[in-house]
Amino acid sequence: MSVVREYVGVSERTVTRAFQVAIVSVLLAGVATRHVGVVVNAAVALAITFLPAVLERDFSLPLDPGVTLWITVALSLHAVGMLGIYTRVWWWDHLTHTLSATVVAAVGYATARVLDEYSDAVHFTRPFLFVYILLFTVALGVFWEVLEFLAREVGTLTGHDPVLYQYGVEDTVVDLVFDTVGAIVVALFGSRPVSSLVETFSHRIEHLRDESESD
Structure with a gap:
């Protein structure tokens, strides 16, 4: 059972990294187009996604990988929305x-x-x-x-x-x-x-x- 939980944790962390890469892509797109709103929202979203790691490292507060993924998905969808999806979809x-x-x-x-x-x-x-x-x-x-x-x-x-x-x-x-x-x-x-x-x-x-x- 512990092996299964460890595998699930690794999988969730992998998906979390993928969503973080998506936020970085949005950030770069914002920089390329000089869109302040996109840059600010993507930068803040990216920073928050690393908050669980900071809590674990500095305050000994490890969060479940699923919770971290949950937060990252919410932030990434908001960041992507700033590219114009909010108005088109x-x-x-x-x-x-x-x-x-x-x-x-x-x-x-x-x-x-x-x-x-x-x-x-x-x-x-x-x-x-x-x-x-x-x-x-x-x-x-x-x-x-x-x-x-x-x-x-x-x-x-x-x-x-x-x-x-x-x-x-x-x-x-x-x-x-x-x-x-x-x-x-x-x-x-x-x-x-x-x-x-x-x-x-x-x-x-x-x-x-x-x-x-x-x-």
């Missing part, structure tokens, strides 16, 4: 918002689970967790929409292509709907994939607690 924005929302919801869920497990002051029931995940994800979605609006305004004022695009109130509402869909998917079915993330953070907190008690 009507469902691409819905796909990226839903997938990105699942990542955000997973982070919120993992944080709540860790707090619930290691704090005697709180206890989160399943109905509460469901509502919490929805509110957490939608709140971050609203924040993202505000960033898109500000990026559009800055682009208009400076005469440059905006780093992010926002197409009006209707687009914002639709984006938030698909953010909610992503949150519901995690709230209903996402506990198993996120369990490794919860376990990782739990072990780290336990380790820090043991160190503080020994001091």
Whole structure:
């Protein structure tokens, strides 16, 4: 069984590298065309994909390869979308918002689970967790929409292509709907994939607690 898990981990890492190469290709395309929005989004996306490796190296927080792949796919699809696919493929924005929302919801869920497990002051029931995940994800979605609006305004004022695009109130509402869909998917079915993330953070907190008690 351990051999199978190791093989699956290697396969997932290989696919993750392939998506990172795709982001690098988008970055190079942005540089070649001097498109600031493409360059910035691809550069930020690429940097975030290496965050799990940094957490493992510097903070002893290894993440499951599947979680890393999950994050990388969401970021790569967004970066590719900046090449013009967002405007040419009507469902691409819905796909990226839903997938990105699942990542955000997973982070919120993992944080709540860790707090619930290691704090005697709180206890989160399943109905509460469901509502919490929805509110957490939608709140971050609203924040993202505000960033898109500000990026559009800055682009208009400076005469440059905006780093992010926002197409009006209707687009914002639709984006938030698909953010909610992503949150519901995690709230209903996402506990198993996120369990490794919860376990990782739990072990780290336990380790820090043991160190503080020994001091």
